[in-house]
Amino acid sequence: xSEENRAWLLISRPESYFxxxxxxxxxxxxxxxxxxxxxxxxxxxxxxxxxLNWMKRDTYIEKIEIGDPVRSINVGQxxxxxxxxxxxxxxxxxxxxxxxxxxxxxxxxDHVIPIPSLNPPWYSLSLFGITGMSxxxxxxxxxxxxxxxxxxxxxxxGSVGSIAGQICKIIGARVVGIAGGQExxxxxxxxxxFDDCIDYQSENVSQRLSEIFPEGIDVYFDNxxxxxxxxxxxxxxxxxxxxxxxxxSSYGSQNFYPLRxxxxxxxxxxxxxGFIVTDYYERFGEAYxxxxxxxxxxxIRQKEQLFRGLERAPDIFMNLFTGKNFGKQILQITDYx
Amino acid sequence: xSEENRAWLLISRPESYFxxxxxxxxxxxxxxxxxxxxxxxxxxxxxxxxxLNWMKRDTYIEKIEIGDPVRSINVGQxxxxxxxxxxxxxxxxxxxxxxxxxxxxxxxxDHVIPIPSLNPPWYSLSLFGITGMSxxxxxxxxxxxxxxxxxxxxxxxGSVGSIAGQICKIIGARVVGIAGGQExxxxxxxxxxFDDCIDYQSENVSQRLSEIFPEGIDVYFDNxxxxxxxxxxxxxxxxxxxxxxxxxSSYGSQNFYPLRxxxxxxxxxxxxxGFIVTDYYERFGEAYxxxxxxxxxxxIRQKEQLFRGLERAPDIFMNLFTGKNFGKQILQITDYx
Numbered sequence: 001x002s003e004e005n006r007a008w009l010l011i012s013r014p015e016s017y018f019x020x021x022x023x024x025x026x027x028x029x030x031x032x033x034x035x036x037x038x039x040x041x042x043x044x045x046x047x048x049x050x051x052l053n054w055m056k057r058d059t060y061i062e063k064i065e066i067g068d069p070v071r072s073i074n075v076g077q078x079x080x081x082x083x084x085x086x087x088x089x090x091x092x093x094x095x096x097x098x099x100x101x102x103x104x105x106x107x108x109x110d111h112v113i114p115i116p117s118l119n120p121p122w123y124s125l126s127l128f129g130i131t132g133m134s135x136x137x138x139x140x141x142x143x144x145x146x147x148x149x150x151x152x153x154x155x156x157x158g159s160v161g162s163i164a165g166q167i168c169k170i171i172g173a174r175v176v177g178i179a180g181g182q183e184x185x186x187x188x189x190x191x192x193x194f195d196d197c198i199d200y201q202s203e204n205v206s207q208r209l210s211e212i213f214p215e216g217i218d219v220y221f222d223n224x225x226x227x228x229x230x231x232x233x234x235x236x237x238x239x240x241x242x243x244x245x246x247x248x249s250s251y252g253s254q255n256f257y258p259l260r261x262x263x264x265x266x267x268x269x270x271x272x273x274g275f276i277v278t279d280y281y282e283r284f285g286e287a288y289x290x291x292x293x294x295x296x297x298x299x300i301r302q303k304e305q306l307f308r309g310l311e312r313a314p315d316i317f318m319n320l321f322t323g324k325n326f327g328k329q330i331l332q333i334t335d336y337x
Numbered sequence: 338x339s340e341e342n343r344a345w346l347l348i349s350r351p352e353s354y355f356x357x358x359x360x361x362x363x364x365x366x367x368x369x370x371x372x373x374x375x376x377x378x379x380x381x382x383x384x385x386x387x388x389l390n391w392m393k394r395d396t397y398i399e400k401i402e403i404g405d406p407v408r409s410i411n412v413g414q415x416x417x418x419x420x421x422x423x424x425x426x427x428x429x430x431x432x433x434x435x436x437x438x439x440x441x442x443x444x445x446x447d448h449v450i451p452i453p454s455l456n457p458p459w460y461s462l463s464l465f466g467i468t469g470m471s472x473x474x475x476x477x478x479x480x481x482x483x484x485x486x487x488x489x490x491x492x493x494x495g496s497v498g499s500i501a502g503q504i505c506k507i508i509g510a511r512v513v514g515i516a517g518g519q520e521x522x523x524x525x526x527x528x529x530x531f532d533d534c535i536d537y538q539s540e541n542v543s544q545r546l547s548e549i550f551p552e553g554i555d556v557y558f559d560n561x562x563x564x565x566x567x568x569x570x571x572x573x574x575x576x577x578x579x580x581x582x583x584x585x586s587s588y589g590s591q592n593f594y595p596l597r598x599x600x601x602x603x604x605x606x607x608x609x610x611g612f613i614v615t616d617y618y619e620r621f622g623e624a625y626x627x628x629x630x631x632x633x634x635x636x637i638r639q640k641e642q643l644f645r646g647l648e649r650a651p652d653i654f655m656n657l658f659t660g661k662n663f664g665k666q667i668l669q670i671t672d673y674x
Contacts, residue, residue: 059604225600244603258595263562266581266611267396273610274603 005030007069007099008313013056017321020314022055023070023098031103038081040092040102045310045331046073046125047317060276069097070313075112075124076102077337086111093124098313100333108281113288117296120336126159126328127291127302134245134277135163136287139171142243142275143219147172150213152232155223156197157184159302159328160245164221165194166300173219176212178205178228180323187326192301206231221245226257233261236270244274303327342367344406344436345650350393354658357651359392360407360435368440375418377429377439382647382668383410383462384654397613406434407650412449412461413439414674423448430461435650437670445618450625454633457673463496463665464628464639471582471614472500473624476508478617479580479610480556484509487550489569492560493534494521496639496665497582501558502531503637510556513549515542515565517660524663529638543568558582563594570598573607581611640664 008023033039053059054071064071074096078086083106086092094109096102112124126132138160139145151168155161156177165175165188177188177197185197198208205228209217216237222229222244229242236242265272280287294300305326307316310333319325345360370376390396391408401408411433415423420443423429431446433439449461463469475497476482488505492498493514502512502525514525514534522534535545542565546554553574559566559581566579573579602609617624631637642663644653647670656662 053604060606244599258597259599260595262581262596262599262609263611265609266613267390269397269610269612269616271608271610272599272602273606273608274600275606276603279606 005099005101006310007097008310010055010064010066010068010070012066013063014052018052018055018314018317020318023314025311028069028099030101033080033082033103034105036083037103037105038078038083038086040074040076040094040096040104041079041334042074042076042096042100042102043332043334043336044075044122044125045098045313045333046129046131047320047325047329047331048073048130049320051317052321060278069099069102071095071097072313073125073129074102075122091121093129098310100310115292115295122304122306122330122332123302125330126304127163127295127300128288130277131159131328132163132291132302133280133284133287134160135167136291137277137280137283138221138243138245138275139164139167141280142273143221143241145171145173145219149173149218150176150216150237151219151221152176152178152209152213152217153221153223154178154228156188156194157303157326158223161221161223162188162192162327163300163302166192167294168219169193170294170299174213176209178224184326187303191303200228206235209235216240219243230257230259230261233259233264236264236268238268238270240268240270242270242272244272305329307331309333342436342438343647344434345647347392347401347403347405347407349403350400351389355389355392355651355654357655360651362648365406365436367438370417370419370440371442373420374440374442375415375420375423377411377413377431377433377441378416378671379411379413379433379437379439380669380671380673381412381459381462382435382650382670383466383468384657384662384666384668385410385467386657388654389658397615406436406439408432408434409650410462410466411439412459428458430466435647437647452629452632459641459643459667459669460639462667463641464500464632464637465625467614468496468665469500469628469639470617470621470624471497472504473628474614474617474620475558475580475582475612476501476504479612480558480578482508482510482556486510486555487513487553487574488556488558489513489515489546489550489554490558490560491515491565493525493531494640494663495560498558498560499525499529499664500637500639503529504631505556506530507631507636511550513546515561521663524640537565543572546572553577556580567594567596567598570596570601573601573605575605575607577605577607579607579609581609642666644668646670 007028011024012022014022054064075093078090091112092109112121145168151173153161153165157179168175175194177194179185180201185199188194188197216235218237219241220232344365348361349359351359391401412430415427428449429446449458482505488510490498490502494516505512512531514531517538522536525531525534553572555574556578557569
């Protein structure tokens with residue numbers, strides 16, 4: 001086992017979007033294992049927009065301290081352990097960060113449950129990670145989408161949006177995605193079975209939505225915030241729901257894009273509600289079970305982009321904010337045993 | 338019975354706020370009674386901010402046609418009838434408008450239920466009208482206010498806000514009002530028993546709210562929209578609720594005051610939800626029963642400002658938007674028999 005622990009450390013807080021100047025690649029010493037502690041060799045790293053929040057300020061979780069490794073959700077293997085629950089050789093997932101090795105006391109660490117049809121187990125960073133959980137609880141608990149309803153999701157080719165739309169198709173809703181580029185739109189329609197997809201780079205989103213759903217929209221799963229959200233407020237139907245899952249277009253700015261049309265919430269008796277997927281931690285089992293059944297039946301597909309090499313972490317993270325990602329980005333930093 | 342029917346007719350749509358140029362006072366003929374129709378002599382007229390919406394555009398209800406009497410909710414007496422459900426002498430409430438007499442077919446008309454302790458029966462325009470119903474269902478169904486929670490209401494001395502705050506005190510919440518002027522604030526604290534009240538004319542609302550509720554606000558009952566709503570979004574607590582009942586500060590403008598802080602709905606897992614009280618029509622009985630018990634016990638008080646003379650209707654309506662009203666404004670246009 002290597003004694004070296006390379007890590008990307010946060011050295012300054014992003015002012016708007018993340019830049020490479022905010023981090024530094026260093027070799028840092030590995031602390032001693034305390035009683036109950038264990039050492040994880042990281043294999044796969046997940047990239048999620050909310051990491052930008054963690055870098056910037058306290059939100060639903062404490063901010064990353066300056067000088068600490070960038071926090072991320074990883075899958076890794078236990079290589080040393082003083083903890084009877086986490087044995088050497090176990091494959092685990094937790095907030096292990098952009099580094100080769102991590103020390104843990106077991107808080108918020110889970111064993112990765114093997115799914116034979118989905119091997120190797122990076123799926124616990126996507127469909128069975130906060131990505132899939134966000135889609136599942138957003139659609140089920142906040143949106144409460146019903147058969148026949150008109151459902152729209154932004155970042156439709158993204159990791160959360162693509163799952164959310166597929167769940168709604170299974171429910172029997174009419175599903176329209178919004179994505180950047182013809183390639184993504186084609187994938188969403190042809191591979192995932194969405195009813196339609198609007199390319200915001202080349203089409204007028206508002207006009208196309210009015211054409212597709214002249215009677216308005218029952219549920220909007222918002223992954224981007226900003227102008228599209230403000231426009232959809234004008235199209236929301238009676239008793240409609242807006243799921244605030246993320247707001248990539250606003251993560252970067254100090255001043256969020258202003259919403260002018262929130263009064264439609266009153267005239268349409270509609271609801272706009274935010275959620276943080278970690279609140280549902282106790283109910284993840286319910287979602288796992290359902291998603292496992294769907295994925296085994298081939299009713300849900302997830303696209304992953306696999307990269308290699310820890311040194312590329314900042315570049316891959318930036319893709320999330322430039323629309324360059326297509327599906328869930330996973331960084332592999334060592335071989336899977 | 339007089340053959341004359343004086344009426345305020347809508348002759349143009351308000352561009353921002355209502356002005357007297359939008360209406361004309363005329364004597365118009367009374368139509369013949371059809372089969373099932375009846376004639377109501379109007380006694381009391383209610384003034385509600387939502388009437389401005391009715392004048393301007395189709396909303397949750399059709400707009401008022403140009404040339405028609407201004408729509409309002411009144412209490413009156415049946416003076417002629419071809420309808421067995423509404424007999425001559427009955428006291429009824431309905432959307433009878435700014436006029437001496439109205440013809441009705443019984444749609445959305447109710448008998449006023451006598452409450453001996455509240456005589457004469459204009460209470461069916463306030464506590465037992467859409468005012469009281471808005472407060473009741475807003476607090477109970479949308480806000481779901483619980484004992485010990487921190488509750489804030491704007492237009493606290495207004496007809497809806499004053500009832501909403503009193504209901505929350507009965508529930509056991511900590512209740513703070515926002516109102517314009519020391520006189521209104523004193524009334525809200527001393528007469529209605531609110532825990533505190535902020536005078537937005539002379540105090541810094543944001544700063545005072547932070548002093549009173551340093552831990553934030555669980556439920557905000559919004560009657561004004563705009564800047565205060567945007568500020569309260571930053572103070573909303575985990576799982577907080579914002580009840581969008583009205584937005585007087587925005588009724589007038591084409592462009593609503595932009596909300597910049599809606600992202601707090603996500604980090605605080607909070608919900609912002611609009612409602613229209615007429616949706617609860619089927620459940621008004623439940624609210625009547627509860628409010629009747631409270632008002633009989635002296636636990637809820639309502640302030641009414643009584644005016645006389647149909648010719649004053651436009652002036653009294655305008656008070657709603659200039660903050661001149663104090664409690665529920667009622668216009669009496671003839672003697673109560």
